Amino acid sequence: MSVIRPLRAAFEAAWRPRAAEPVAAVDDGGGPTGDAVVDCAVYRDGVRHPGPRDPAAAIARVRRRGARGMFVWIGLFEPTESELAGVAEQFGLHPLAVEDAVHAHQRPKLExxxxxxxxxxxxxxxxxxxxxxxxxxxxxTGEIMVFVGADFVITVRHGAHGALGALRRRLEEDPEQLAKGPASVLHAIADQVVDHYLDVAADVRKDIDEVESAVFADTRGDASQVGRIYQLKRELLELKRAVTPLDRPLQQLSETPIGVVHPEIRSYFRDVADHLSRVSDQVNGYDALIDSILQANLAQVQATQNEDMRKITAWAAIIAVPTMVCGVYGMNFKHMPELGWRFGYPLVLTVIATASWLIHRGFRRNGWL
Known part of the structure; x- marks a missing residue:
């Protein structure tokens, strides 16, 4: 008994829940030593425990203990194929999913x-x-791939933004939520991503308002605005490609019972799905608004072109009078009207001026000039 009692006390002390310890200073953009591993930690009942930074050692520790409420969270940043292959072998990840995680440029999905x-x-x-x-x-745009198992969650991030360091620290401050298992991490990531969608949509709206004001401030139309509008529509398409396909995965997570997803977490996914529906409606509305702005600008440009064509046509009609008269007298025939009359030349000029004035007056009354 004298030997067993100290061992038991030491074991309980080792696994007694503690306040979340501060994470070692790690650059959110990559691993501390330049490798793909940004962070690796073991959690029990939502509390981070000091342990190995090596993924193999961390998962071995969890599975050796076999305790409920324990899991490993590994964060990777743009791993190479060989780096991710080692992690995949240790955790039994499917080769197709691993291939997607390495090469990125994937459509939002859940498999x-x-x-x-x-x-x-x-x-x-x-x-x-x-x-x-x-x-x-x-x-x-960038990408985050998440592998979720019964006792692990692996995040693979691509792109210079979307770091998860602050998210990890925020979750560690809420051990009750983190104790719900790896699915709580997946929910937190999805929630953060969708919240960023809302922020970006609000900023894009400012650009749309700016372009709209510029288009309608110039009633004559400006063809140079077409390039700005088209570029804004193209960039909005990038946001739409990120938002729209995510609807189905979130619906599955919130409605379909899945073994690795805690039942209480499904209600949280419903909240994220509601936020996604809101931003999806906003993006679709922006897309329609940009189409309307583009059509309005094109209509203004076309109206300006039509007005210019009317003016050109009107002046061409006015110039046609002296051109016709001068062309007739320029034929140099011997017998021409009033060639021998002293006032013939002033009379022809007067006729030209009078006819041109009458035509100009008619065009002004009709709004062509």
Whole structure:
């Protein structure tokens, strides 16, 4: 008994829940030593425990203990094929999902491989610019791939934005939520991504308002605005490609019972799905509004062109009178009207001026000049 009691006390002390310890200073853009691993931690009952930074050692520790409420969260940043292959072998990830995670440029989706979930989310960032031009980049996209198992969650991030360091620290401050397992991490990531959609949509709306004001401020129409409008529509399409396909995966997570998703987490996914519906409606509305602005600008340009053509036609008709008269007298026939009369030349000029004035007056009354 004298030997067992100290061992038992030491074991309980080792696994007693503690306050979340601060994460070691890690650059959110990459691993601390330049490798793909940004962070690796073991969690039990929502509390982070000090342990190995090596993914293999971390999952071995969890599975050796076999305790409920324990899982590993591994964060990777743009891993190479060989780096991710090592992690895939340790965690039993499906080769097709691993291939998608390495090469990126995937459509948002949710796939199930046995007891593992694989979800792709596209991150977005608004690119600040002084003035919107026909070449301005407005929306920059990246990707986050998430593998979720019974005792692990692996995040793979591509792109210079969408870092998860702050999200991890925020979750560690809420151990009750994190204790719901790896699916709580997936929910937090999806929630953050969709919240960024709302922020970017609000910033894009400012650009749309700016272009709309510029178009309707110039009633004569400006053909140079077409390039700006088209570029804004093209950038909005990038946001739409990130938002629209995510609807189905969130519906599945919120409505379909999945083994690795805690039942309470499904209600949280419904909330994220509601936010996504809101931003999806906004993006679709912006798309329709940009189409209307483009059509209005084209109509203004066409009206201006028609007005210019009327003016050109009117002046051409006026100039036709002296051209015709001078052309007749320029034929140099011997017998021409009033060739020998002293006042013939002033009379012809008077006739030309009078006819031109009458035609000009008629065009002014009709609004052509």
């Amino acid at each position: 199930r491989y046995d007891e593992t979930l694989f979800m792709v989310l596209k991150t977005v960032r608004y690119v600040s610019h002084g003035e919107l031009t026909s070449t301005s980049e407005v929306v920059e």
